Amino acid sequence: MRKVVEYKHTEIAVKKKLGQNFLTDRNITRKIVIASGATPQDNILEIGPGFGALTRAIMEFCPLFTVVEKDHKLADFIRSEYPQLNLIEGDFLETDLAALAHDKPLKILGNIPYSITTPILFKLLEHRHTFFSATLMMQHEVAMRIVAHPSTKDYGILAVQMQAFCDVNYLFKVGRKVFRPQPGVDSAVLQMTPKNNVPLNDADGFRRFVRIAFHQRRKTLLNNLKESYNLESVANHTLKLRAEALSVEDFFQLFRELKPLT
Numbered sequence: 001m002r003k004v005v006e007y008k009h010t011e012i013a014v015k016k017k018l019g020q021n022f023l024t025d026r027n028i029t030r031k032i033v034i035a036s037g038a039t040p041q042d043n044i045l046e047i048g049p050g051f052g053a054l055t056r057a058i059m060e061f062c063p064l065f066t067v068v069e070k071d072h073k074l075a076d077f078i079r080s081e082y083p084q085l086n087l088i089e090g091d092f093l094e095t096d097l098a099a100l101a102h103d104k105p106l107k108i109l110g111n112i113p114y115s116i117t118t119p120i121l122f123k124l125l126e127h128r129h130t131f132f133s134a135t136l137m138m139q140h141e142v143a144m145r146i147v148a149h150p151s152t153k154d155y156g157i158l159a160v161q162m163q164a165f166c167d168v169n170y171l172f173k174v175g176r177k178v179f180r181p182q183p184g185v186d187s188a189v190l191q192m193t194p195k196n197n198v199p200l201n202d203a204d205g206f207r208r209f210v211r212i213a214f215h216q217r218r219k220t221l222l223n224n225l226k227e228s229y230n231l232e233s234v235a236n237h238t239l240k241l242r243a244e245a246l247s248v249e250d251f252f253q254l255f256r257e258l259k260p261l262t
């Protein structure tokens with residue numbers, strides 16, 4: 001069934017593909033902005049302002065900032081309601097973060113579209129030098145996977161990749177009832193802050209290694225890694241473990257010990 005949401009002078013047919021679930025609770029938007037620590041001096045970027053629920057709350061703390069919105073009708077809405085903002089009408093995944101962060105690292109905020117949560121997170125990881133922190137509302141289940149500890153069912157590639165490069169903080173849960181239209185899942189607000197000193201000199205190689213180590217979760221590290229790496233320098237007891245048993249520090253150490261097979 002076609003769902004329509006209307007606010008002030010604008011009505012849109014909700015696009016599921018764009019993850020359009022709009023926040024209706026001012027206490028929550030304010031709580032997100034307070035958690036982000038936004039001040040008037042910050043270089044803020046909001047992902048997906050929609051009808052401006054979070055935008056309005058950010059403005060109370062920082063009057064001028066940048067927003068990126070892909071939906072043309074919503075971009076028109078933001079342009080007419082908040083002409084003072086720097087609106088990028090386009091796709092966050094194609095937004096040049098380095099250019100936006102030219103003078104100062106960004107503080108990123110957003111109630112992000114569920115449909116592209118993972119690509120957004122990986123874009124942020126890749127461009128972690130461009131931002132100071134990202135305070136994001138996402139699906140609760142994804143937030144749990146990001147902050148998961150070793151040897152739990154949620155612990156996997158996402159947790160290791162994110163925790164390797166960022167400090168991640170689960171802030172609070174947000175029930176589905178405060179959105180229009182109501183999604184089928186709950187949300188949570190998570191903050192990620194890039195780490196200054198990551199003990200790696202090949203971040204891309206590390207990311208590939210983590211993917212291979214988890215390739216088949218039930219298999220040992222030996223079985224997952226042996227086709228791709230020379231494992232001579234790795235202790236036997238380590239190779240008998242599964243990837244899920246290793247902490248992020250253990251992953252760093254193991255990555256230093258093995259050599260890719262060419």
Ligand SMILES: C[S@@+](CC[C@H](N)C(=O)[O-])C[C@H]1O[C@@H](n2cnc3c(N)ncnc32)[C@H](O)[C@@H]1O
Binds near residue numbers: 019021023074091
């Ligand atoms: C979950 S809604 C949040 C809207 C608003 N911030 C709120 O909290 O009510 C996600 C917003 O992101 C926009 N969006 C979806 N994909 C996008 C993309 N790739 N780049 C920028 N904005 C996008 C949607 O059109 C929508 O406005």
